[in-house]
Ligand SMILES: Nc1ncnc2c1ncn2[C@@H]1O[C@H](COP(=O)(O)OP(=O)(O)OP(=O)(O)O)[C@@H](O)[C@H]1O
């Protein structure tokens with residue numbers, strides 16, 4: 191486990207909103223070129239946790255965070271969040287392509303919105319590779335200049351994945367990326383995630399333990415803001431150390 | 445037991461009440477429709493006879509002369525509206541966006557109360573303020589002073605509409621942009637405002653239609669003029685002032701022109717409000 195290089199290293203992270211303690215001291219390392227799932231019951235703090243990793247939690251006004259998150263030996267709290275967010279892509283629970291932009295513009299939105307100028311051939315190249323990686327290219331290559339909002343939910347979510355990949359992130363954060371999608375789109379995206387780990391490390395929140403067992407190398411189980419158990423998916427699903435993990439899994443499967 | 449359910453007499457009284465209520469409802473609704481059609485019908489009946497091509501292309505003539513037109517008032521109102529929009533649309537967008545994007549800032553509460561407050565001030569007061577702030581220092585009536593007065597009326601409408609529209613933009617849009625490493629400022633400019641563009645346009649058009657018929661604030665600012673004016677530092681004619689002057693004149697043909705101008709103004713506002721709705725639907 192330790193031989194694999196780490197991406198994120200979370201050290202005693204504690205988060206509270208107002209008087210509520212949401213994350214109660216979590217420490218864990220994430221590994222490069224792997225898929226890590228975070229599971230746990232609703233409200234246990236998965237979203238809050240994952241949003242700390244690109245500092246999107248800062249949008250919540252009364253939130254307080256202590257502890258450290260280190261990404262490739264850089265403490266993310268000691269640099270501008272914009273720099274972190276360009277290295278760490280995020281895909282949300284509900285597909286959120288920009289409705290005013292075409293498919294093409296959505297993919298290169300990270301460049302355009304940041305004011306990074308690209309040559310025409312360069313942006314075409316980025317659009318094609320990103321859409322190919324996201325498994326959407328063949329479906330949309332003839333309608334790149336239509337609005338992204340015309341796509342189906344599953345296609346929109348893959349467009350969002352392409353938009354994140356276009357920035358060439360080293361880590362991709364996915365917060366229940368398939369919970370708003372039908373089974374077919376879901377399995378499409380699961381296949382995609384498995385392929386993507388060649389080039390990007392993936393941290394994925396999921397409610398669906400079948401999904402966690404299918405696509406992830408490592409799985410973490412959260413309960414009430416604490417990390418109950420973290421290990422290889424195979425071990426966690428077959429011989430969990432903690433009885434609470436076992437109970438959660440059996441209840442979910444049963 | 446039986447009496448608690450009410451007697452037949454009581455029941456029929458309820459039924460009667462119900463019917464009466466419906467009747468009043470229908471009556472009131474009909475009354476409103478009638479009022480609108482009467483006003484519009486009357487204006488059309490009175491005004492249609494003077495409307496022809498030269499009505500739009502000629503200047504007003506002395507009483508009794510033919511080919512009298514309202515070109516100066518149309519251009520004047522256009523000039524006033526454009527100038528007022530140039531002031532209040534950019535300022536209104538800035539204010540509205542800032543207020544919507546920083547909902548927790550302590551100043552925002554005050555700004556909202558002030559916007560409502562400005563909206564409740566009678567329009568003639570804006571005329572007086574523009575008179576004191578612009579006409580007096582400049583030493584003469586002018587289109588600019590009229591535009592300043594009108595822009596104060598328009599501003600709160602634009603601010604409110606923009607604020608609403610920006611608030612309606614889902615947080616997920618901001619998050620999508622921020623998650624790409626885009627700064628909050630650029631997120632607002634490049635993502636939030638484009639998403640809210642319909643609402644912003646609607647608010648601006650709403651503001652324009654609101655001021656295009658204003659008379660009171662122009663009385664001592666733009667003042668009015670019988671000439672074709674192209675300088676914004678000169679007094680200019682406007683549709684409402686022309687209507688006011690001509691309708692109250694003793695000459696029958698001038699009164700006719702007043703009606704014709706009223707018809708044009710009503711049509712303008714009608715087109716604007718239909719246009720606004722059309723923009724809003726898209
Ligand atoms: N903006 C907020 N303001 C107040 N409380 C919040 C906020 N966001 C989250 N919380 C609280 O933090 C706790 C954890 O929320 P979080 O969204 O992280 O859970 P989750 O594990 O992602 O749940 P789910 O599986 O339902 O998405 C919840 O109790 C929630 O009420």
Ligand SMILES: [Mg+2]
Nearest residue numbers: 236237238365
């Ligand atoms: Mg969640």
